[in-house]
Amino acid sequence: MRNTGGEDMGADDAAAGRGQGRDEAAQGQALLAAVHAVLARLDNHAGHKAHGSDPAGSVQPTESTDLSATPAASSGPAALAALVDCFGLSPFERQVVLLAAAAELDPTTAARCAAACGDPERAYPTFSLSLAALGDPHWSALTPVAPLRRWRIVELDDESRLTTSRLRLDERILHFLAGSPYLDTRLHGLLRRTTAPDALPASHALAADRVAAGWAGAGGGAPLRVELVGGDFRTRADIAAVAARRSGLGLYEMSAADLPAAPAARDLLARLWQREAVLLPAALLLDVGDLDREQSAATGAFVESAAVPLVVSSSGPRRTARSRGERVVVPPLDADEQLGVWTDAFAAVPEVSEGDLRDLVAQFSLPPHLIRSAGASVARDLAGEDGQDATGLAWRAGLAEARMGMDELGRRIEPQAVWGDLVLAERQLRVLREITAHVRQRPTVYDEWGFAGTLRRGLGVTALFAGGSGTGKTLAAEVMAKELGLDLFVIDLSQVVSKYIGETEKNLRKVFDAAEQGGALLLFDEADALFGKRSEVKDSHDRYANLEVSYLLMRMEAYRGLAILTTNMKQALDTAFLRRIRFVVDFPFPGESERAEIWRRVLPARAPTKGVDPALLARLTVAGGSIRNIALSGAFLAAEEGDRLRMCHLLEAARTEYLKLDRSLTPAEVHGWV
Template sequence: MSTRRGRSSDGPTDEPHRRALSAAVAAVLERVDAHAAGRTDGRPSSGEPARAATALDTLTASFALTPFERDILVLAAAPSIDPTAAARCAAACGDPGRAYPTFSLALAALDRPHWSALTPVGPLRRFRLVEPDDETALTTARLRIDERVLHYLVGVPYLDVRLHGLLTRIGPPGELPGPHERCAAELAREWTEAGPAGPAGPPHVELTGADRRTRREIAATAARRAGLGLYAAHREDLPTDPAERERLARLWQREAILVPAALLVESGDRPTAPNGTESFLASLAVPLVVSGDDPPPAGVSDRTRLTVPPLGPEEQLAIWTAALDGEPGITEDGLRSLAAQFSLPAHVIRSAATAARRAAEDGRDISPLAWHAGLAEARMSLDELGRRVEPRADWEDLVLAERQRSTLREIVAHVRRRGTVYQEWGFESVLRRGLGVTALFAGGSGTGKTLAAEVVAGQLGVDLFVIDLSQVVSKYIGETEKNLRRVFDAAERGGALLLFDEADALFGKRSEIKDSHDRYANLEVSYLLMRMEAYRGLAVLTTNMKKALDPAFMRRIRFVVDFPFPGVPERAEIWRRVIPGRTPSQGLDPQRLAQLTVTGGSIRNIALSAAFQAADEDCPLQMRHLLAAARTEYLKLERPLTPSEVCGWT
């Protein structure tokens, strides 16, 4: 039986099914004629079993219809198949006005009648195979076969039009990575081995982990393995009215049997308020998979839980290799660098490779294009969680002592060579945890902490995302951890440099536990450090008050870089670099400018403000412009501009 929506040119034709239904209709009408004539010698309406299973046989077996219920279904289909059926029904009823099938006619004319076939809980009415026109006059009302069921019986399968717009057909994907293929096989086993009446309950599974499309591909592969189609619905689209949910449940159960198919229910990115959908899902006795980022709380459902395993470096390498195989400019080292840097779903890797090949059509080297395409794909999930800074600064832009610069270079080496040390050299199997690279940048505002992070990100070729912890920390218990998890899960894709600005919003001396809020505050800090230690990229915390941090937390930070207040030589060097060479200037003296006791951030503010003043006067940048800008900056800092700082300027 074809499971496609509409006709299939490569599947079996509908002719055998039409012939089988016509033969069954003829047999049932013979029983009706015999009843009209008062005879009892008509041949049994169930007829002879067909040599090959037809749609009627499949439907009878799938819904466990008794021979009497099967014959009622055939009788309801008779007016659509045999043009003489109406007159023969009228003759059997002895009433020309009742030229149609009824339950009373079926009870009188068909073999082995039983009243339970008429009830709403019987399969005929429960699954809307047949419906009486008037339920108040049950036995004498016209019986109508559902149009979808009639088309199925004559061999024309399709999805019931009442489900269009709510459900989407999901086709099977290509080859899945090994761990995901095994997950799909496990899901298929859950569907095929579990039964509606089995001890484990209906074949329902909860699928979490990875991203939505990956879970969808796994479900589609599992459906193919189980010989099923797959249709997807969004949880938010399911009806909230109990009566509508009940009608939908019956309709889908019928479709799942007729197609046959499994249902994929996808939850949104954010949890929604309960709307009764759990009762709807629990009522389905057919294959079901519920897909979501997080499993429901314990006790909400009894579904079997499967977690999609993450792809390791070797699986990532295999996907990149297959996606870029044969492309000029791609080397094994380049592929290993891609696999070590990015942790992307298989479909995202293939998308990035396609984008890189398209960009390389103009003759450019595809290796850096693949890297940038990977960054572009990875940053999509982080853009809404932090502020992305395009790394443009270089070592020459950073005015720091050699001790700090050496530590920054060591940080770059740890991140860049982690694949070699952890995987190739085997340190991962020895250390097992705490493999993330964590750093603390400590210093006053404007001393170059963010600029240093930008330089490091540029050296690593990754994105820099500045995460404002004040926006992440929530007063509601548990919400801070959820926000942090979203940040780290999104950043894992591309190994971005995460800069948690103003860590003092979360860190501080470990508070003495006086109430539950203090206890949860400590848990939030512990969770952040745990995720930082497990993060495959670089996570940096910045603070203005290093001494306020708990020493127990400091021991879990791998690198600490102090950014001291710049001295006169450092300030003079910053002044030389902050004003571009193309800027028209007159009489600028970096040594005198270095007398201003301000940080590099304030120096940049003063230089920029003075440049605008000079441009507005249409004259070169001069010391007087810088003096006016310095006064404005000092007012902002709420500090007096002392005579010693501007001595000799004019």
């Protein structure tokens, strides 16, 4: 681009600017020369009309005008030659373009048009004048399906007056001929330019080669489109951008949701883009997400009409009976490729060792653009403050990038609880620690020791936490997430399950696809909403309900992190499901001694208390969740009175909690409290 800053422009930029300026000047001079040749034909036609010759309007050379080098024969500017070649313009259509350009470039054009047509009121180019004054005229050039009007190279002020209406050159075409190309402003807001990354991992570079080959191999009427599926959108865009660069094209991206549903508007957009794709030149990446039936039909029609390089981008294959073109699947990066991307991203952070990077690779499965973002974030943080833990920053950056797609799918808990906060029997604690070890040591056992090659399936770490409400299931998951340095995402299955066939699987797929980046421990709460549907198959709804359960367990087994189900209906599960879950942990209702310990841990040491006795409080037959509610409510009551926390405050809070549970306090539970 031309730099108008002058003094701030470097020597290389200044040289490039001068070179571009010379090119534009040469282009402009060549265009003006071609325009003047066409205007000379108008002058010649005006001379014949003045002498009353050639009543049919044919053009004959005069002695004073040399037309041996006609616009059709002269080379003209390179941009004009490209326009002619790309859109298949005839010699006559080429002259029409130049005549319309003359009206914008040469101030004498109006007078010369008026003289040539013999009407001072029509001082502008028209098709009628073109047919009469220009060489090799043919009527078919005027039709809406011919290049001039189909590709909106020229436009009519009034289409009801085909031959006598003013003929205008489209502004985008004028600037193209003058050597100042740009994206048509009518496409702004719909299309976005995509910049190709400097390099891709080897498997993604191979995918880019296949995309480019899909365009190059489409000949003889085959569609110039490729279906790119898998991975996330940004990864697909990077692959398509590299493929476009290797094909000598730019790349623009567009969402299929923005396509007009009305056929006429959609056809106009398609032709406008195809013209741009030829002029720039460029390819289009059309991202196809979740579309309704009407939008899906509009997308199919738009794709079918594409006659320029197109990439149809989606997370999975589209369902369509129409020709797809080449299908390219985005491959997942293997451990070595992941390590290479992390190493490149953290090249400016030498404090993060190769061992640290291997730990990051083992935990996270991020696309390259998110890894680069994490590396840039850590580099900025280290530059801003000395003495920071680079390894910890790298891990937190990985978590931040991994959680981006999860926040809208569940409730994120940043874990704070530790093992000491759990009040469980040693047997349950031992199983929880074993589960944690399975997650932490997966890379060692599966990859380094080779168990992944011999077992192949069921490598996910799955667990079922069974117990009543408030018995510590979520707290245990939080403790494990803290131990593993991960976020805890609580997914409420009662919100995921849908009465519509297929919707539950779609919702679950979104959860697991987002979680596959590795930064989360998944806790599926209220699993009864799904397992409660397990029944004898009596109709299609029963069959699909059972398929939903099977799909959930299948995805849990394949999930590279830890997925936990919670239920208070363990007895309702059949053994086939239990066999597919690696760990089952029972959370029993706490006994009196456990309840007393929970009370001791719930009451903070800094809280002002008087006469609060955990042994007496333990007589309340409630689980840990209710104990926390009573302790907190009692504290608020005491604070409101400006008093220390006493048993009377906890008694009032207990009455409120029991009302919520639809129970009544018994004399034995509160004996000796006040």
